[in-house]
Amino acid sequence: MDIRTIKTFQTIVKHGSFQRAADELQYSQSTITMHIQKLETDVGLKLLERGKKLRLTEAGRLLNQKADVLLKDYDHLNSSMAELVQGEAGVVRLGVMEPTASYRLPAIIGPFLQQYPKVQISIQIGNTTVLHQMLEEDQVDWVICTTPDTGIGHLFEPLFVEKxxxxxxxxxxxxxxxxxxxxxxxxxxxxxxxxxxxxxxxxxxxxxxxxxxxxxxxxxxxxxxxxxxxxxxxxxxxxxxxxxxxxxxxxxxxEIEDLDSGLVTGLLRKESGAVLSSASIKLIECLREGLTKPLQPIDSAASPIFPSISSRNV
Structure with missing residues (x-):
């Protein structure tokens, strides 16, 4: 069975007519007939009895009852996949060191989640060493950390200096x-x-x-x-x-006069590995923009609660 033939069957039942089903679906009547023949072959049973009025067989009634749930699930799946492709939904796994995690990130991801409420962000908090290991073990997709000890196998993009x-x-x-x-x-x-x-x-x-x-x-x-x-x-x-x-x-x-500029902080990811989702790419673009801007004060009393965020202190 395929979805098209089931949709055709359900449309015929709704209208009680092959012709009206053809008009709604914009198929020729021969295509409608072919769909029903194929569906009955796949099922192995007759679904419709023709006469002055179309009548459902027992198999037809059972299929019609189950078709609603099936088609709704199919439409939901299609919608979810489209949102994933467009970056409207998905899961982004982010590793972040302090103080960026507490002092910079909330003001950036708050507006992002308001714009993309179906995106789920998992935030793991740790030091650069721990986060680097998590990246190696594919527990996170991206890491915000200080300059790593080595650049072999990784790409590091400096964004700001923590004074x-x-x-x-x-x-x-x-x-x-x-x-x-x-x-x-x-x-x-x-x-x-x-x-x-x-x-x-x-x-x-x-x-x-x-x-x-x-x-x-x-x-x-x-x-x-x-x-x-x-x-x-x-x-x-x-x-x-x-x-x-x-x-x-x-x-x-x-200020300490002879303490060189603070620590360079940026985005770290594997040079090669899993293909990043559209949601992940959109979030990283948002982080790039937000982390390179001067920090704005955060009003803790007005800070939203983000139920899709999980954190782990290391």
């Missing part, structure tokens, strides 16, 4: 210093993230190169928590500006 600054209690002597240099952090108690965090690696290599060593360190596993530990006077922290503007009460955020 870094020194956050400290406003009572700290460096808070009133005219200019702060990395050497000024020597022997200070620095709050740092885990040793796989690219922001920590950036800071430590810069300290070694420019005389800010030795120093004391306290490891805080979550970057978002650093500012609260600074606020509680546990030490100083070099943090992305985006996470500490405005600075928490009792703290000061200052």
């Amino acid at each position: 870094l600054g020194l956050l400290m209690p406003d009572s700290h002597p460096l808070a009133v210093k005219e200019a702060i240099y990395l050497r000024d952090l020597q022997n200070e108690n620095l709050l740092v993230t885990t040793n796989v965090c690219p922001f920590r690696r950036k800071l430590e290599s810069s300290l070694l190169e420019k005389g800010g060593s030795p120093y004391n360190g306290m490891e805080i596993g979550n970057m978002a928590a650093l500012k609260f530990y600074v606020q509680a006077s546990f030490g100083l922290a070099v943090v992305p500006y985006i996470t500490a503007v405005p600075a928490p009460a009792g703290t000061v955020l200052r």
Whole structure:
């Protein structure tokens, strides 16, 4: 059985006439007859008895009852496939590092999901190392991360630089210093993230190169928590500006004069692999545009809830 012959059968039943069915479907009457003959051959039973009035056989009645559900499912499938082709629906698996995941992404994907409500976005949050592994294992389609250690087998597209600054209690002597240099952090108690965090690696290599060593360190596993530990006077922290503007009460955020520009962040994907869906391509275009624009403040009270998003902290 094919869909065309079933549609023809149902149209004949609706009108009680081969001719009227031919008129609606814009077929010749011979085509209508051929469709019914083929359908009866496929089924192996007679479906219609002709006379002054068409009459359904038992097999015809059963087929007519089931045809509605079948055709509705077929139309739904056709519609879903068309939406997938056009990028109106689909699933996009995205891996994102902090602070981009919390501070930049909501303002970008909110309008995107309003425009494409049938697109489902799965967001996995982790550091660059973890996300790189997830990309290798095909758990995500794209990754937003810092520059990877190697470009072999991958394509990396830089989008923006995450600027870094020194956050400290406003009572700290460096808070009133005219200019702060990395050497000024020597022997200070620095709050740092885990040793796989690219922001920590950036800071430590810069300290070694420019005389800010030795120093004391306290490891805080979550970057978002650093500012609260600074606020509680546990030490100083070099943090992305985006996470500490405005600075928490009792703290000061200052530039470090000789700390080179922050970390380059961009889109990472495999050089070869699965063909990306239209929805994935549309979202990436949206991310490219949004992540290269100056950040706009987010009104958390007005932020929409996105039920199609899942996240995993690493």
